[in-house]
Each structure stands twice: as structure tokens, then as C-alpha cells.
Amino acid sequence: MATLGELERAVMDLLWEHPEAMTANTLRDLLSSRPSAADQSRDTRPLAVTTVLTVLSRLEKKGLVERERSIRPHRYKAVTSRADHTAELMLEVLGSAPDREAVLARFIGTVSDGEAATLRKLLGGH
Amino acid sequence: MATLGELERAVMDLLWEHPEAMTANTLRDLLSSRPSAADQSRDTRPLAVTTVLTVLSRLEKKGLVERERSIRPHRYKAVTSRADHTAELMLEVLGSAPDREAVLARFIGTVSDGEAATLRKLLGGH
């Protein structure tokens, strides 16, 4: 499926964290104050609206974003929740492994105690 | 870290499945019979050795492959096991999630019964 670029990722994060009333312009504003990963001497000029729109279109094409075209400032929203998306990515990575159980073993070895407890609960008894 | 291309992935798979005696040439031969993902009317000509070497160098730079330069046909081997590598990728995906437990919940919901049992065992009782 999809590996996202840095900006695409930032846009998705915003859509996930502020699911309401998202227009390209709002996103632009929010993004302009983003703590960029590589913000060494970062250009602080806000992104152009077209930039955000391009990214949104690409995300739409990838099936991650949906937009309402009926209203005029289009509304953009994420198709899936971040948790779902992340879980899907993890499954995608795992899926191609012929040695799934070995992978799971290593994976499990790294989660925190609290998370392990949660997992135990989720896996149910018996 | 690393998303691998199609050929890079194929090379890593070979190194993982045939850990012994790996030279660029051997890899080239093995790769030439690979069932390529997009093998619609695929070019069947074997890869050039230099192609494989380039890929190996890139994988070395990425830290996924190690080579012995002391012997003449250099020997190439994967630095980590595939299971370790896959688990690392999964952790990388999970790591950036602020809602780890929700992700884990969805993730757990999809593994097979057998794997769930394995996981339960791995998580240890109490």
C-alpha cells in the first residue's frame, strides 16, 4: 500500500487529530507551525495552499483521504482512523513474512509491561 | 530506517534463505529465475552482475548487509535475521503512534488462532 512522505504524514496527522472542519486552508495554517523533523534552519514561510491541495489529492488517490465535493470549500477527512491505518501497515509488514511466529516472538519481546498486560487481556483467556 | 525496493527485497530474501556462500554471481543466478511481482511479459535476460553488486552496496550502506572484503570473491551476508528485521519494521511503524494500545488491539484482532495461542504463551501467564 502506502509509505507516506514527510508532508503527507503531517497532513494525515492533522486530519486524525483535528477531524472537524478540515479545509485546505485550515490545514495550511496548522502545518505552518509544524515542528518539522528536519527543522534545522527551517524555512518558516507558510506552505502555499496549492501545495496542501496537491498533497490532499495524492492522499485521496491513495485512498487515505476522502473529500466532500458537494460543499464549496471542500471538506477533507481521513478514511480510516490512525490506529486502523497503523495496524494495517503492521500487518502489511508482517504479511510477507514466511516466519510469522518468529517475528511475533521478537515483536512481543519489546512491548512494555503495561502493553503486555493489555495484550493478554485482548487475547482472552483459556 | 529502510523501505526496500523490489530488487533489494529479492536480494535480501536470497541472503536470508541461502545464507551460505553468497557471492554477487550466485545471487545473480538465483535472481534470474525469480518470479517477479510484475512479471507480465517480463524480460527474462539475467541481471548483470554489476546490477546485483550495486544493490548489495546499497544494502551495505543501509546496514542490512555485511561483506567480507578479506577474501576475493567477497562474501555477502545479511546482518540480521529476517524475523528480526521484520519485527524491527513493525516496531518502527508502531513507534510513531500515540495510540499504541489501540493499534495493538486492532492488530491482535487479526492474527490466527494458532498465532494467538503462541502469543499467549509468549506473554507468559500469571
Place this chain on the structure above:
DNA sequence: TTACAGTTCTACGCCACGTAGAACTCACTC
């Protein structure tokens, strides 16, 4: 009917990756 916010189209630069030729090097052979 005009003016402006919002949208689409097009494009440029960069970098990763698949691909490989050209040139170089090292270990044998005579």
C-alpha cells in the same frame, strides 16, 4: 458581473531505486 476564495492542471527539482557499461584490481598462470 465581478472579485476573490478555492480548485485543478502542470511542472520543476530532488532523491531512491533498477539497471548496467567502463574502467580498475587482484590473484593465478606461464
Place this chain on the structure above:
DNA sequence: GAGTGAGTTCTACGTGGCGTAGAACTGTAA
């Protein structure tokens, strides 16, 4: 010790994804 050939390094080209945005178009509100 010069030759030769397998193996290695250097360099590079084409493609495609992504960050970025101008130019041109459109729809709504005044």
C-alpha cells in the same frame, strides 16, 4: 613479471514518488 579474467568500483541514465508551487480556471457571494 606480464597477461588474463573474474570480481569490484565508479559513474550514470531512466523512472517514479514526493515537496513544492505558479497559472489558469470555477463557483459563490455581493
